[in-house]
Amino acid sequence: MEMILTLYILVWPVISAAVLFVICRAFLKDLREAREESRDLV
Amino acid sequence: MEIPYFEFSSTSMLLLLAGFYGGTFLLSLLVRHKKENVDGYMVSSGRVGFGIAAASMTATWIWAASFYAAASSGYTYGLSGAIHYGLWGALMILFIFPFGLRFRQLAPNAHTLGELIHARHGSSSQLILAFSNLLGSAISLMVNFTAAGALVAVLSPLSFTHGVLIAGFGVLSYTLWSGFRASILTDFAQLVCMMAVAVIIIPWILFSLGGPSVLAEGMSRLTAEQADFFSRTAILEQGAPFFVAVLAYAIGNQTIAQRLFAVRQDLIKPTFITATIGYGAVVIGLGMLGLMALLIGVVPADGDLNNIIPQMASGYLPPVLIALFFILVIGSLSSTADSDLSALSAIMMTDVYGKNIAKGRPDPRKMLLLGRITMIVATMIGLILASFSLDILVMLVFVGALWGAIVFPVISSCYWGRVTNTAFTAAVLGGLALFTIARFELLPMDGVIGLLFELIAAVGGGVVLGLMTFAFFGRTAGMAVGVIMTLVLAWYFAGFLGDYTVLLASLTAYGASTIICVALSLMSKEEFDFALIPQRVQRFQKSDSTQAAE
Numbered sequence: 016m017e018m019i020l021t022l023y024i025l026v027w028p029v030i031s032a033a034v035l036f037v038i039c040r041a042f043l044k045d046l047r048e049a050r051e052e053s054r055d056l057v
Numbered sequence: 058m059e060i061p062y063f064e065f066s067s068t069s070m071l072l073l074l075a076g077f078y079g080g081t082f083l084l085s086l087l088v089r090h091k092k093e094n095v096d097g098y099m100v101s102s103g104r105v106g107f108g109i110a111a112a113s114m115t116a117t118w119i120w121a122a123s124f125y126a127a128a129s130s131g132y133t134y135g136l137s138g139a140i141h142y143g144l145w146g147a148l149m150i151l152f153i154f155p156f157g158l159r160f161r162q163l164a165p166n167a168h169t170l171g172e173l174i175h176a177r178h179g180s181s182s183q184l185i186l187a188f189s190n191l192l193g194s195a196i197s198l199m200v201n202f203t204a205a206g207a208l209v210a211v212l213s214p215l216s217f218t219h220g221v222l223i224a225g226f227g228v229l230s231y232t233l234w235s236g237f238r239a240s241i242l243t244d245f246a247q248l249v250c251m252m253a254v255a256v257i258i259i260p261w262i263l264f265s266l267g268g269p270s271v272l273a274e275g276m277s278r279l280t281a282e283q284a285d286f287f288s289r290t291a292i293l294e295q296g297a298p299f300f301v302a303v304l305a306y307a308i309g310n311q312t313i314a315q316r317l318f319a320v321r322q323d324l325i326k327p328t329f330i331t332a333t334i335g336y337g338a339v340v341i342g343l344g345m346l347g348l349m350a351l352l353i354g355v356v357p358a359d360g361d362l363n364n365i366i367p368q369m370a371s372g373y374l375p376p377v378l379i380a381l382f383f384i385l386v387i388g389s390l391s392s393t394a395d396s397d398l399s400a401l402s403a404i405m406m407t408d409v410y411g412k413n414i415a416k417g418r419p420d421p422r423k424m425l426l427l428g429r430i431t432m433i434v435a436t437m438i439g440l441i442l443a444s445f446s447l448d449i450l451v452m453l454v455f456v457g458a459l460w461g462a463i464v465f466p467v468i469s470s471c472y473w474g475r476v477t478n479t480a481f482t483a484a485v486l487g488g489l490a491l492f493t494i495a496r497f498e499l500l501p502m503d504g505v506i507g508l509l510f511e512l513i514a515a516v517g518g519g520v521v522l523g524l525m526t527f528a529f530f531g532r533t534a535g536m537a538v539g540v541i542m543t544l545v546l547a548w549y550f551a552g553f554l555g556d557y558t559v560l561l562a563s564l565t566a567y568g569a570s571t572i573i574c575v576a577l578s579l580m581s582k583e584e585f586d587f588a589l590i591p592q593r594v595q596r597f598q599k600s601d602s603t604q605a606a607e
Contacts, residue, residue, distance in 0.1 A: 017273045024272075028257075055238075057101045
C-alpha cells in the first residue's frame with residue numbers, strides 16, 4: 016500500500032517536470048528562430 | 058487535527074507581491090510596441106510558436122479555483138477525488154482540439170469565436186456568444202481577485218481588500234498596453250513558476266508529514282466510498298457534472314478560442330496535447346494535497362474546504378516554500394485574469410465595435426482605445442464585485458448552462474450547412490429555459506415531467522459522447538455513438554437522474570438545445586457555403602511587417 020500511495024502521489028510532479036522541460040525547450044527554440052528571422056516572439 | 062496558518066509580515070507580503078507584479082510588468086515591456094497593431098493586440102501574429110502557446114493554454118486553463126477545488130474533491134471523495142476534477146478538466150482540452158482545427162480552418166484570420174459565428178449566422182447568434190463570454194470573464198475576474206484577497210488576508214496582516222486591489226491593478230498594469238501579446242508572454246513565465254513550485258512542494262509535503270507510511274496508516278480513516286477508486290458517488294456527484302460543465306467551458310470560452318486563433322495552425326495539435334498533460338499533472342498533483350489531508354486527519358479551518366491547501370502549505374512547508382506556494386497561487390490567478398482581460402477587450406473590439414457598430418469598417422485607433430478602456434472598466438467591475446464577496450454560485454451556474462446550450466449549435470454550425478440563425482438562437486434560448494426549470498426545480502421533477510427531463514438529459518449525454526467520438530472518428534461513428542448512448546442512458550436515467558439535480562440540469566441544456574437545433578435545421582432548405590466564412594473574416598489592420606515594408 017505504501018508503494019502504491021507513493022507512486023500515485025508522486026507521479027504527478029514527475030509528469031509536471033517532464034512537461035515543464037518540453038515547454039522550456041520549445042520556448043528557447045521559438046526564441047532562437049524569432050531572433051534569426053528578426054521578428055517578435057509574440 | 059487543526060493546522061494554524063503561517064503568517065508573513067506585511068512588509069514580506071508586499072515585497073512578494075511587488076516582486077511578482079513588478080517582474081511581470083518588466084517582462085511585458087519586452088514585447089511592448091509604441092503603436093500596437095489591433096490584430097496583434099487580440100491574437101498576436103497568428104503564428105505563435107509551440108512553447109509559448111502550450112504554456113499559455115495551460116496557464117489560462119489553470120485558475121486559482123483549480124487547486125482549491127481539486128484538493129476539496131480529494132478531501133471529500135478520497136482516492137479518486139482529485140482525478141475526478143483534474144482528469145476531466147484536462148481531457149476537455151484534448152477533446153476540443155479537433156473542433157479547434159475546424160474553427161481555424163474555417164476562419165484563419167478570426168479574433169473571436171463570435172466573429173466566426175457572425176460570418177456564419179449574423180448578429181443574434183454572435184451576440185449570444187459575446188454576452189456569455191462577457192458574463193463568464195467578468196465572473197472569472199471576480200473569482201480570481203477574490204482568491205488573491207483571501208490568500209493575502211490568510212497569510213499576512215494585510216486585509217482582503219489590500220489583496221484584491223493589488224492583484225487587480227497588478228494584472229491590469231502588465232496587460233493594458235500590449236493586450237494578448239503581453240498576456241501570452243507573461244503566461245509562459247507564470248506557468249514555469251507554477252510548474253516548478255508544484256514539482257517541489259508536492260513531494261516536500263508528502264515527506265514532511267511523515268512519508269508514505271503515515272498515509273498508509275491513515276487509510277483506515279477513509280469510508281468505503283472514499284477508499285474505492287471507482288466510487289459511484291464520486292463519479293455522479295463530482296466527475297460527471299464537472300465533465301459536462303468543462304466541455305461547455307472549453308468550447309464557448311473566448312480565452313481558449315483566442316489562443317486557438319493565435320497559435321501557428323500546424324502547431325494546434327501538439328499545443329493542445331501538451332496543455333492537456335500539463336494541466337492534468339499540476340492540478341491532480343495539487344489535488345493530492347486534499348487526499349493527504351484526509352489521510353492524516355486534517356480538519357479544514359472554519360469547516361471551509363478551500364482552507365485545506367493553505368493549511369497544508371502552512372503546516373508542512375518552510376517559510377521560503379510557503380512564499381513560493383503563494384507565488385504559485387498568485388501566478389495561476391493572474392494568468393487567468395490577464396487572459397480574461399484580453400478576451401473581454403477582443404470581444405468588445407471585434408464583436409461589439411468591429412461587427413455591430415462599425416459594420417466591418419472599424420477605425421483601428423478607436424478599436425485599440427476601446428480595447429484598453431474595456432480592460433480598465435472590466436478590472437474595476439471585477440474589483441467592485443470581489444469587494445462585495447458575492448455568492449457567485451447562481452451566476453456561475455447560469456453561465457455554465459448558457460455555454461452548455463451553445464455547444465451543439467456552435468459545433469453543428471461549423472459542419473452542417475442547414476443550421477440557420479433561427480435554429481441557433483432558438484436552440485440556445487430553449488436549452489437555457491429548460492435548464493432553468495430543471496436546475497431550480499420550477500416544476501416538480503417527478504412523474505411524467507421528471508421522466509421527460511430525464512429523457513432530454515439522456516439525449517444530452519448522448520450528444521456529449523457523440524460529439525467527442527465525432528471529433529476523432531468522424532460523422533458516422535459520432536452519430537452511432539450518440540444514438541446508442543442516448544438509448545442506454547435513457548434506460549439508465551429513467552426514474553433515477555432526478556435525484557442528481559446538477560447533472561440532470563446540465564445534460565438538459567445540451568439535450569434540449571440539440572433537439573431544437575436539429576428540428577429547426579431539418580425544416581430549413583438553406584445550404585450554407587462555408588467558403589464564405591474566410592472571405593467575411595479578415596484582419597482589421599495590416600501587419601507590422603507589412604507596414605514596415607511600405
